[in-house]
Amino acid sequence: MNEPVWVVDDDSSIRWVLEKALKVADIGCMSFSNAEDLLLQIQSGNAPQVVISDVRMPEMDGMTLLQEIHEHYPDLPIIIMTAHSDLDSAVKAYKGGAFEYLPKPFDIDEAVSLTKRALEHARETSQLKQQESRVSNTEIIGEAPAMQEVFRAVGRLSRSSISVLINGQSGTGKELVAQALHKHSPRSDETFIALNMAAIPADLIESELFGHEKGAFTGAQNARQGRFEQADGGTLFLDEIGDMPIDVQTRLLRVLADGQFYRVGGHQPVKVDVRIIAATHQDLEKRVEDGKFREDLYHRLNVIKIHLPSLNERREDIPLLAKHFLAKASKELGVESKQLSKAAEEKLMDVAWPGNVRQLENTCRWLTVMASGQEILVDDLPPELHMLSATEVKQSVINDDWTVLLANWADKQLLSGRNDILDAAQYDFEKVLLSCALKHTQGHKQEAAKRLGWGRNTLTRKLKELNFSHD
Numbered sequence: 137m138n139e140p141v142w143v144v145d146d147d148s149s150i151r152w153v154l155e156k157a158l159k160v161a162d163i164g165c166m167s168f169s170n171a172e173d174l175l176l177q178i179q180s181g182n183a184p185q186v187v188i189s190d191v192r193m194p195e196m197d198g199m200t201l202l203q204e205i206h207e208h209y210p211d212l213p214i215i216i217m218t219a220h221s222d223l224d225s226a227v228k229a230y231k232g233g234a235f236e237y238l239p240k241p242f243d244i245d246e247a248v249s250l251t252k253r254a255l256e257h258a259r260e261t262s263q264l265k266q267q268e269s270r271v272s273n274t275e276i277i278g279e280a281p282a283m284q285e286v287f288r289a290v291g292r293l294s295r296s297s298i299s300v301l302i303n304g305q306s307g308t309g310k311e312l313v314a315q316a317l318h319k320h321s322p323r324s325d326e327t328f329i330a331l332n333m334a335a336i337p338a339d340l341i342e343s344e345l346f347g348h349e350k351g352a353f354t355g356a357q358n359a360r361q362g363r364f365e366q367a368d369g370g371t372l373f374l375d376e377i378g379d380m381p382i383d384v385q386t387r388l389l390r391v392l393a394d395g396q397f398y399r400v401g402g403h404q405p406v407k408v409d410v411r412i413i414a415a416t417h418q419d420l421e422k423r424v425e426d427g428k429f430r431e432d433l434y435h436r437l438n439v440i441k442i443h444l445p446s447l448n449e450r451r452e453d454i455p456l457l458a459k460h461f462l463a464k465a466s467k468e469l470g471v472e473s474k475q476l477s478k479a480a481e482e483k484l485m486d487v488a489w490p491g492n493v494r495q496l497e498n499t500c501r502w503l504t505v506m507a508s509g510q511e512i513l514v515d516d517l518p519p520e521l522h523m524l525s526a527t528e529v530k531q532s533v534i535n536d537d538w539t540v541l542l543a544n545w546a547d548k549q550l551l552s553g554r555n556d557i558l559d560a561a562q563y564d565f566e567k568v569l570l571s572c573a574l575k576h577t578q579g580h581k582q583e584a585a586k587r588l589g590w591g592r593n594t595l596t597r598k599l600k601e602l603n604f605s606h607d
């Protein structure tokens with residue numbers, strides 16, 4: 137039963153020809169005269185790597201067989217043969233999920249080379265699966281479909297050094313994914329360096345990235361290597377890339393294009409081979425539109441995009457993540473691990489989690505210290521979790537209660553460590569109201585001012601302050 141290719145056809149001459157040809161090509165083959173027998177083997181847990189099937193057979197036809205096989209093995213390549221070489225049956229075969237369509241009478245060499253391609257494809261798919269499961273098993277927890285997409289992407293990228301842009305809210309695991317990308321890349325033995333653009337003062341970013349020569353600026357008493365040099369051969373993870381000052385963006389673009397740069401104050405080009413993985417919680421396309429991010433750099437970084445869902449979008453993972461973090465915290469703190477009661481677990485699944493996985497991790501650490509018993513009860517949960525639940529947030533949309541959404545937004549900003557949030561909120565608040573008023577008055581400014589309750593001069597000033605493109 138270990139033959140990699142199974143052939144099914146009610147026509148014994150076709151079976152004979154294929155068996156012979158594959159044997160010559162050194163490909164093990166087994167044939168069946170009807171689909172039912174083949175399916176029985178599959179259902180009992182045996183599976184080949186490739187199936188070649190006729191379409192018209194007296195009992196079960198090839199398309200039904202294809203569907204049945206794909207129920208058990210969705211990735212198993214199936215080559216469909218048909219004597220009726222018309223577009224219709226070809227289209228039907230592809231739509232049904234066939235790997236290839238082989239019109240009869242076929243050239244024997246073509247049939248063999250097609251089989252080889254299908255075998256190759258089967259091998260690649262199974263390698264990919266192994267890589268994906270390695271990624272998902274070792275470091276990143278997630279069973280939600282949205283996370284499976286992420287694992288798949290990491291698996292697919294495992295042989296490449298291509299630039300990747302990771303996008304997702306704060307605390308969703310962007311750095312963890314960047315580490316996984318590095319770990320599963322050909323660069324895994326080299327350095328991985330993570331740098332957060334939002335955490336470095338703007339005027340120091342350049343020397344941090346590119347290093348400086350002695351005396352390049354006041355305070356530069358010694359020459360210093362930058363992160364690019366340190367990460368040579370490895371990966372540089374640039375977090376919060378949206379906050380990178382525009383002149384540094386220009387320099388970054390040049391390094392990416394030329395593979396070389398100058399230290400601050402230096403005249404000798406430094407050559408490096410660094411893979412860039414960038415991350416952001418912002419809408420970079422919008423920043424490009426607003427002139428805050430270089431479009432060419434955006435395209436350069438955005439070769440492959442991985443989106444990390446917010447914790448709200450993968451609530452089913454909360455129990456698993458909580459268990460993991462409770463175990464981790466107990467190990468770190470050297471105490472016995474605590475378990476969530478059913479009710480506490482349900483409550484955690486209904487929290488809005490504006491701070492995403494990081495907030496859940498912190499909560500678990502807090503609970504490990506603070507919960508009084510071995511079992512964590514609802515009353516043990518920290519007070520801030522009793523503030524907003526996901527249901528309440530959803531309800532606020534239905535009830536038109538934007539203040540709840542605003543509170544949720546504010547929670548998120550504060551948890552992410554952002555300051556001056558009143559300014560940002562006020563800007564958006566006024567911009568939304570003003571743009572609505574203009575819409576309702578067909579752009580008539582005086583009328584819009586009246587609807588808003590502003591004087592005309594205020595409106596003119598606000599149009600400018602809020603960067604309105606209307607004239």
Ligand SMILES: Nc1ncnc2c1ncn2[C@@H]1O[C@H](COP(=O)(O)OP(=O)(O)OP(=O)(O)O)[C@@H](O)[C@H]1O
Nearest residue numbers: 276277278305306307308309310311312493494497
């Ligand atoms: N799927 C996950 N499985 C296990 N741990 C996770 C997962 N996602 C995130 N974490 C943990 O949550 C914490 C926050 O993750 P990480 O720093 O990668 O988020 P981030 O999106 O890079 O955040 P920020 O944008 O604020 O830097 C880390 O301690 C990380 O190990």
